[in-house]
Amino acid sequence: MLKVLVAEDEPWIRAAIVEMVESIGHDIKVVGDVTNGVEAWHMIQQMWPTVLITDIMMPEMDGLELVRNISENKIPMAVIIISGYENFQYAQKAISYGVNRYLLKPVNREDLRDALLEAMGKLTEIEKMNHYLIRIQTYFDTINDVDPSGGIKSIYKLVDDIKTIKHLNYGAYLSLLRIIESKIGSLLASIEVEHKTMSQFNGIPDQEIRAHLGKLAESWFLNPERNKKEFKQIIKSACDFIHTHYQDDLTLTQMAEYTDLSISHFGSLFKRYTGESLISYINQVRVEKAKELLRNSNDKLYSISEKVGFSSQSYFIRVFKNYTGMSPNEYRKSLGI
Structure with a gap:
């Protein structure tokens, strides 16, 4: 299976790329999406995805620095760069770091599909x-x-x-x-x-x-x-914050700032005390909130997905099914609603 990490600072573009990847099928799954290179570098060292799709221009750490780190540390993964710049120097630099594909925005679904299937061909290696x-x-x-x-x-x-x-x-x-x-x-x-x-x-x-x-x-x-007990309290505070702000576009950077920790330190502590990555934990909270709405309201799926913080209805349905084994509509029917 191709495990894909998406790094893009524009929320709507990031959501669109996640949607495209998830819709391709062929045993290709998005395991995380992040907003900058620092978050991506941390997630790579936590989840070890087999494919990275990254924008070049991002805050904190740009895409080229990110792929340079991957290259220098000899981390085995396919890298697809997306960019709004048709700049030969960017492409040349990316190729020197072993990038597999360089795609221009707006990303074409077929081009992205071809790049991912090409990466799948190198999966054994x-x-x-x-x-x-x-x-x-x-x-x-x-x-x-x-x-x-x-x-x-x-x-x-x-x-x-x-x-x-x-x-x-x-x-x-x-x-x-x-x-x-x-x-x-x-x-x-x-x-x-x-x-x-x-x-x-x-x-x-x-x-x-x-x-x-x-x-x-x-x-x-x-x-x-x-x-240390104080670390447990810090993570408990972060979890409480997530349960209150699950509708927002919560990021690793934001949660690290909230706890006054570095991104790597917060990410490591969060995984250590919850047993989950931040993204997985947030999605679980959102799914539980969605189940409450499915049980106690007649809201349409698009309304529920928006209320619990998902970027789109189709993404909400996929995440919900991953965690519950059934679609939101199937869940409602199972309750006789």
């Missing part, structure tokens, strides 16, 4: 490394569900398994090690624990790398501050 990325993410998603001894043993096992691709793709091997170090480093920074990072892993003996990452994991697991 992408999924080889994506397998390790998912394992890394699963480890950090469940890091608070394991005892310290098990958690420390697991990090050593993960590093040992990743070493098996060292001779097949050395660049990917180094990238995976950097990702592990970065994620542990973010956890330690969140509880203000000083720690050392390696400037590079290239040329460092395997045992030294293994010991370094293991020591970082120990610093996390053996620190009594790792389950």
